[in-house]
Structure formats: C-alpha cells, structure tokens
Amino acid sequence: GQQLNQSPQSMFIQEGEDVSMNCTSSSIFNTWLWYKQDPGEGPVLLIALYKAGELTSNGRLTAQFGITRKDSFLNISASIPSDVGIYFCAGLPSGNTPLVFGKGTRLSVIA
Amino acid sequence: KAGVTQTPRYLIKTRGQQVTLSCSPISGHRSVSWYQQTPGQGLQFLFEYFSETQRNKGNFPGRFSGRQFSNSRSEMNVSTLELGDSALYLCASSLYGSGVETQYFGPGTRLLVL
Numbered sequence: 001g002q003q004l005n006q007s008p009q010s011m012f013i014q015e016g017e018d019v020s021m022n023c024t025s026s027s028i029f030n031t032w033l034w035y036k037q038d039p040g041e042g043p044v045l046l047i048a049l050y051k052a053g054e055l056t057s058n059g060r061l062t063a064q065f066g067i068t069r070k071d072s073f074l075n076i077s078a079s080i081p082s083d084v085g086i087y088f089c090a091g092l093p094s095g096n097t098p099l100v101f102g103k104g105t106r107l108s109v110i111a
Numbered sequence: 112k113a114g115v116t117q118t119p120r121y122l123i124k125t126r127g128q129q130v131t132l133s134c135s136p137i138s139g140h141r142s143v144s145w146y147q148q149t150p151g152q153g154l155q156f157l158f159e160y161f162s163e164t165q166r167n168k169g170n171f172p173g174r175f176s177g178r179q180f181s182n183s184r185s186e187m188n189v190s191t192l193e194l195g196d197s198a199l200y201l202c203a204s205s206l207y208g209s210g211v212e213t214q215y216f217g218p219g220t221r222l223l224v225l
Binding site for chain 2: 100
C-alpha cells in the first residue's frame, strides 16, 4: 500500500529555535495535512494543503505542498515549550480513499 | 459546535473477550473513520462509514467490525481480543469524507488487553 516516510523520527531542540520536518512518498497525493497530537489526546489538525506548490501559514507554523505532489514539509518558527508533541503528516491519495499517515515526528523543546 | 466524542476513554479487557467502542461525530458530519494507533505501527486505518454504509476498509482481520447509525454515530467492535489489540482507537469525522475534506479526530479510546 501507499506509505509516507516522515522524518526525522524525533527532535530535541532549544526553546526559540526553528524546526523543520518533512514527509515524502513515491505516490502522488491530492491533499496534504499536518496534525499535532498531545499525550492522551487525538490528533488536532494544524494545516491543510490542497494544491501543488501551495504554501500556507498558521501562526508560527508554515507548511508547503511539494510541486511534485509527493512531498510536504512543516516548519515551526521560534519554538516554545507547548510545541512539544507528536506531529503527523497525512496524505489523501484521491477521491474517497482513506488518509495515509506518516509515523510521526516526536518534538521535545528544552527550555 | 461540539467536537468528536468517544466513549469510553479507557478500557481494560482480557484475551478472548469482545469490546464495543462508540463515536459521536461533529454535528452534521456524515462520514466517520476509525483508526488504530500503536507505538510501533503508528496510525492505521480500520474502516470508514458514510450514510450507514461501509465505504472503505483497511487491512484488519474480520474480528474488527463496525457500523453506523442513522444519526451518524458509529460503533466499532472487536471480538476475541488478543494482546496485540491493545492500542489507542481513534475515530475521525468529516462532512462527506470526500477527497478535499479534512477529518477531525476525537480523543480516542485507550484499550488495554490483558
């Protein structure tokens, strides 16, 4: 089946630093989504991308839909302690097909 | 508008038992998807229901089943529980489950099988 390769698996950064993570696939996706999951909770949608090349921001978060439609990245600027959590990318192949999720990037912020 | 709700939040069962989990989608949403999340496998798609019909199904054994009611609430059932079924079970809802929609997740039901 289709898979998303998300990297890095985990990151330890200092408060105030910028963070970058990405997802790649050998398949094309029509939609890319980025979620954040806090411990004991379900994933919360951060950013949705619908067009190749699209660059979208949500506060300190910026995500881009790769022009090949096979990748996406998420940047977090000036990280703060509440950014701690697991970030997931998810891709929607086409039509009424299920979301495909990456394995997640676990972010730890050191104050 | 209330979010996706799941009950119960926590559950402990023993091998061989069966379990039923419930999900109430966001009001007006007609598509409900279920996922299993484990540390090793990440988020894996179980199935999706739309208008009381199963529209998509993931690669899980027949012990995993679900249904959706006319009010869009959904249940999933796992029979003959195995230790490996211990996981966080998440449901997500969207309006129609189409390719341009986003899904909104509930907090999950954490199942522990002893």
